[in-house]
Amino acid sequence: MIELEGLSKRYGEKVAVNNLTFTVRPGIITGFLGPNGAGKSTTMRMVLGLDRPTAGDVRIDGRHYDQLKDPLTYVGALLDAKAVHGGRSAFNHLLCLAQANGIPARRVHEVLDTVGLTAVAKKKAKGFSLGMAQRLGIAAALLGDPRILMFDEPVNGLDPEGIHWIRNLMKSLAAQGRTVFVSSHLMSEMALTADHLVVIGQGRLLADTSMADFIARNSHSYVRIRTPQRERLLDVLGGAGITVVESGAAVLEVDGDKSEAIGELAAQHRIVLHELSPQQASLEEAFMRLTAGSVEYHAHDGQPPAPAGPQRQQWGGEWRKG
Numbered sequence: 001m002i003e004l005e006g007l008s009k010r011y012g013e014k015v016a017v018n019n020l021t022f023t024v025r026p027g028i029i030t031g032f033l034g035p036n037g038a039g040k041s042t043t044m045r046m047v048l049g050l051d052r053p054t055a056g057d058v059r060i061d062g063r064h065y066d067q068l069k070d071p072l073t074y075v076g077a078l079l080d081a082k083a084v085h086g087g088r089s090a091f092n093h094l095l096c097l098a099q100a101n102g103i104p105a106r107r108v109h110e111v112l113d114t115v116g117l118t119a120v121a122k123k124k125a126k127g128f129s130l131g132m133a134q135r136l137g138i139a140a141a142l143l144g145d146p147r148i149l150m151f152d153e154p155v156n157g158l159d160p161e162g163i164h165w166i167r168n169l170m171k172s173l174a175a176q177g178r179t180v181f182v183s184s185h186l187m188s189e190m191a192l193t194a195d196h197l198v199v200i201g202q203g204r205l206l207a208d209t210s211m212a213d214f215i216a217r218n219s220h221s222y223v224r225i226r227t228p229q230r231e232r233l234l235d236v237l238g239g240a241g242i243t244v245v246e247s248g249a250a251v252l253e254v255d256g257d258k259s260e261a262i263g264e265l266a267a268q269h270r271i272v273l274h275e276l277s278p279q280q281a282s283l284e285e286a287f288m289r290l291t292a293g294s295v296e297y298h299a300h301d302g303q304p305p306a307p308a309g310p311q312r313q314q315w316g317g318e319w320r321k322g
């Protein structure tokens, strides 16, 4: 487990991390989300003892990082894929790490194989693409076969095949009972990967919740309907107390997950439906709303920034055109 207790970090006047308390548990993927500058990397650096907290505490299995013997065998991390000595080959980079941490050299071959870099193991790291560098960073994180893994924005700059690969790798590591802590600023990516979510904004904790709860609470559901007997369906649904929003000429929408009730009413009244599909508003929107008040850098696109906090009446503003 990684346990943070009132963890804070100040750089001069700047409070990068503000009183964070949460626990990262084994056997699941915990997504660490926040907009740019939210304090994700600073938090991860403090976990690894690379930055000293201004206040509070962070422990790995009950101990500070610097109290761990052969730390790579407890926790492996990918923080910055380009932080590699460019003149070294992938193999030598990993071999140096292995030797400094009491890890047998055969493990270097294993992790190179796991990340698919065996064929380029003798090539100098400075010639690596970002995707290859990410894989090398992941190989380094896996080297000590640690129970805890931390990845800072691991999919940045990767092609779809690379993203798919990392996603599956993280899932299999969690399925082996390991602790997987991964940062991202993309809610859509986390929705496909994480079981648990920790969201921060301007260094503060905004949410610490299961992914399922976050989705249930934040993703607005509605039903999309198309029918050639529009007027009749409007009458029937209106008679049953179901509020319908007309969205464009041919599409009706109903708030909530009422597709079964609508389908049964339509069947009872022999109304033809061409579409009856449950829909979900985007989680990215929910994340943006959650963090809107704490985004550090806004682009000026002529639009006012979205209001902070979940505002029910705003849900689905994009789809509710009627």
Ligand SMILES: Nc1ncnc2c1ncn2[C@@H]1O[C@H](COP(=O)(O)OP(=O)(O)OP(=O)(O)O)[C@@H](O)[C@H]1O
Pocket: 011, 014, 015, 016, 034, 035, 036, 037, 038, 039, 040, 041, 042, 043, 185, 296
């Ligand atoms: N060494 C430092 N000196 C001064 N300020 C820093 C330092 N490191 C980080 N900061 C500031 O602390 C805040 C948090 O930065 P951090 O890199 O942890 O955020 P992040 O969530 O990882 O962002 P990103 O998604 O852009 O990587 C930012 O405002 C950043 O400018």
